[in-house]
Amino acid sequence: MLSQSHTWWYTARAGGIVALALVALTVIGGLQLSTRLVRRPAPAWVLDVHRFVAGLSVALVGVHLVGLALDPFVKFGLTELFVPMATKYRPGSVAFGIVALYVLLAIEVTSLAMRRLPRRVWHGIHLSSYALFVLATVHGLTAGTDRHNALFQWACLLTAGVVLFMTLVRILAPRRSVARRDPLT
């Protein structure tokens, strides 16, 4: 009886945690593509995994939302799920998650329609994946019931550290194309 009444709550929590992990993996994959920090996996392989994991993360976010919508305890309706600050339960923290959802959808849709969009538009929207990672992590660390879990906190800290390091490499390291054009420098 207890497990039946809490099934959707567990679904929402597990879906959210796995979705956050997949978003982190997607961001790390994207940074690997742009920095080529590790040589061994071929760029085509990394790109394929990057795209697939991004799709999986969207699916898991869907599971997270379905779990919240069907949970009889939290009583999240469409308004609470999709309108920031509409819920009474930690409105600020939940708003981070809602905005992250919209950013994720924007990135996914523009990536699917990449060939039909100007490259600058696609790239501009794709850069918001940094914001997506920050928003999703803050949402997980402040809104979720598992925010007090030490393992979850350490995992968030570790992935944030990896993303920060790779971002710094991306910013500070010279571009490959520039280096190839001018091999003497």
Place this chain on the structure above:
Amino acid sequence: MNDNSNQSDQAERIRALQARRAASARLRPTPAAESSSTRANASKRRPRRRHAAAGTRIFLAGLSVSSFFAVAGAIGLAHRTTTTAQAVTTSIPVGTASAGGAGATPGAASARVVNTVTKAS
């Protein structure tokens, strides 16, 4: 006279163009002329390009699904443990432990139960 020579020149050019088009059409059939069955055979002969990380895709999908169930199971197990602890707490006489009260979420309620058990012990 001039008009006549212009017209004949134009006709000559059109004839040459038509001849070139006919020759190129004989060498390479146009897509419109190509039958659907020929195209289907060609696609059958050409193997479909595989994804660069086809195996990894399956592995990651399986890993995600199993992680989801593992996390859900772990949460459920932890919740069951705290609920059992709550049952133990209720058997402790009033005054030794403070009641947790109704939480905003099951998790919050569980956290309160854990606190109560800690205080009681």
